[in-house]
Amino acid sequence: MELLQLDLFRGLIGEAGSSIPTYPIVLGYSVWAYHDNTGIPAFEIMKDGKKHAAAQLFVAKKYNLPFVVAFTDLNIVGEALGATLTYMPDVIPLQETPAVITASDIENLEPANPFKDGRMPQIIETCKIFTEKFKSNNNILVAGGEGPITAAGSTWGMENLMRNMIKNPDLVHKVLEISTDSIIDFLNAQMDQGVNMVALAEPSASCTCISPQFFQEFAVPYLRKIVKKVNSPAFMIHICGETFQIIKKLAKIPKMMSISVDKVNLEEAKKELGKKFVVLMGNVSTETMLYGTVHQVENEAKKCIHDAGEGGKFMLSTACDLSPKTPSQNINALINAGKKFGTYPLKF
Amino acid sequence: MNLLEDLSNSVIDGDSEKAISLANEVIKQGLDINEAIFKGLNEGMRIVGELYEKKEYFLPEIIISADALYDALEVLRPHMEKQALKHKAVIVIGVVRGDIHDIGKNVTKILLEASGYKIIDCGRNVLPEVFLKAIKENNAEVLALSTLMNPTLESIENLVEMLKKEGVREKLKIIIGGAATSESFGKSLGVIHCDNAAKAVDILDEYILGGNK
Numbered sequence: 001m002e003l004l005q006l007d008l009f010r011g012l013i014g015e016a017g018s019s020i021p022t023y024p025i026v027l028g029y030s031v032w033a034y035h036d037n038t039g040i041p042a043f044e045i046m047k048d049g050k051k052h053a054a055a056q057l058f059v060a061k062k063y064n065l066p067f068v069v070a071f072t073d074l075n076i077v078g079e080a081l082g083a084t085l086t087y088m089p090d091v092i093p094l095q096e097t098p099a100v101i102t103a104s105d106i107e108n109l110e111p112a113n114p115f116k117d118g119r120m121p122q123i124i125e126t127c128k129i130f131t132e133k134f135k136s137n138n139n140i141l142v143a144g145g146e147g148p149i150t151a152a153g154s155t156w157g158m159e160n161l162m163r164n165m166i167k168n169p170d171l172v173h174k175v176l177e178i179s180t181d182s183i184i185d186f187l188n189a190q191m192d193q194g195v196n197m198v199a200l201a202e203p204s205a206s207c208t209c210i211s212p213q214f215f216q217e218f219a220v221p222y223l224r225k226i227v228k229k230v231n232s233p234a235f236m237i238h239i240c241g242e243t244f245q246i247i248k249k250l251a252k253i254p255k256m257m258s259i260s261v262d263k264v265n266l267e268e269a270k271k272e273l274g275k276k277f278v279v280l281m282g283n284v285s286t287e288t289m290l291y292g293t294v295h296q297v298e299n300e301a302k303k304c305i306h307d308a309g310e311g312g313k314f315m316l317s318t319a320c321d322l323s324p325k326t327p328s329q330n331i332n333a334l335i336n337a338g339k340k341f342g343t344y345p346l347k348f
Numbered sequence: 349m350n351l352l353e354d355l356s357n358s359v360i361d362g363d364s365e366k367a368i369s370l371a372n373e374v375i376k377q378g379l380d381i382n383e384a385i386f387k388g389l390n391e392g393m394r395i396v397g398e399l400y401e402k403k404e405y406f407l408p409e410i411i412i413s414a415d416a417l418y419d420a421l422e423v424l425r426p427h428m429e430k431q432a433l434k435h436k437a438v439i440v441i442g443v444v445r446g447d448i449h450d451i452g453k454n455v456t457k458i459l460l461e462a463s464g465y466k467i468i469d470c471g472r473n474v475l476p477e478v479f480l481k482a483i484k485e486n487n488a489e490v491l492a493l494s495t496l497m498n499p500t501l502e503s504i505e506n507l508v509e510m511l512k513k514e515g516v517r518e519k520l521k522i523i524i525g526g527a528a529t530s531e532s533f534g535k536s537l538g539v540i541h542c543d544n545a546a547k548a549v550d551i552l553d554e555y556i557l558g559g560n561k
Contacts, residue, residue, distance in 0.1 A: 086473075088446070094446070094447065094448045094473060095448055096448070158451055159411055159451060159454070162407050162408040162411050162451075163408065163411045163412055163415065165408045166362065166409070166412050167412060207403070207406070208527070209406060209407045209451075210406050210407060210408060211406045211408075214406070214408065240527060241527060285530070286498050286528075287498075287501075287528075287530050287532065287533055290498070290501070291532075291533070291536070320498060321498065322498070323498035323501065324498075324502075325502070
């Protein structure tokens, strides 16, 4: 695929006549939407690569989205390493128990086999179906997985992981190593199916959870390892919560092409990123998307465009994954807002 | 050095070993246990809450401070007199049905408990009936609900609706928090929204002790 030929890319460089690309995050939302449309229980969708691909493609096609992403929740690596989940009838599963608890459990932990463990094989099959059914010059097919801290938290339990960042950092690094190696193998297996790039979700690494210093110590080295070892030309990352203090660190990671933000002032974030070509994505509130009117969605979208649209390097998006039951008219309002209010040159 | 201040500092530093040793010292010297808890341990946790609010502390620091506090309490508890501590109010707390992210809830619980509230912890992924039973059995004045995830906002709505039907809503103060919640969502349900665990104590003190309706 030639990125430069895409309308999306013209929008990202702010070319006159092009518009700000728009992509609401629809990972877990797609599972609910497909369940709602077909009656197929969410646990069946999650555990069957064909149904899972159908769910993601159902929403991507319905809203004519520029991306389709192969993963849905934040316990895929943890589950593959042995964490137990409770599967729900209508939404994404919940973690019940972590994969490891004691130091000796950690000693015995080995990286997951992406072709065998947990739902990794189903996600890989999802990628294969994406390339068979949806590959075109206008769609970007995206492999996905958790970031290292999020995966390690699912593997060891978030409190254990965070407690030991202070008490026993060596043990934390061990869990991070194994989680990261699992992520790398998992993402490479997805990329081998012919998808275009990688998205990472790393909410547990936000400044709402850990300090920027701990982000540097426990997240950055493993994110760098992932971008180095995974065969993808570009990466995007979503981190929920507060991230202003770490977006510069994220932008310094090679191939990190896009940063999707939640509780961040977009204007300040855009300034913080400076001249480097890193696409900022964000951040219409998912609550407005769920409960607001079309007018309110448009107003928030306009503010995002006003704050971060100038000069390109911006994609209008939601602050997080859409909630189940988010009204279609609000999703359409957001998607149309890129063209309606964000055609270059911007007029404010 | 003042033993109470040392206890407080051991919590702030998240130093369990020191907190345990100081708690033993309190017993050895025959000092007032309640004072050691409130002016030592809980005061330390209050400062930890402030540091969290100022973004000087984050979740790892809070977790090890809480470890130190609970480790010292384990030492002190068997020596506490029968006359139970006088609590500000009883709070039933939990993460609503459909969500298991409980770090935020646990942090809030620690800070509220340390400030003198009695906490009934229903855990995570809690069914509405479990909350209802805990509220009735403990004559709770406050229900504190948390959710990190968007899909489970609906669980809060449904729970509040059920509490109305069961006739317990009116006497109950409900406070919600967690990344998925917001002030406008709280207003729409007629409940108190709190965007930061450290603020929960001040907000509830205002409502419970200050008579804020």
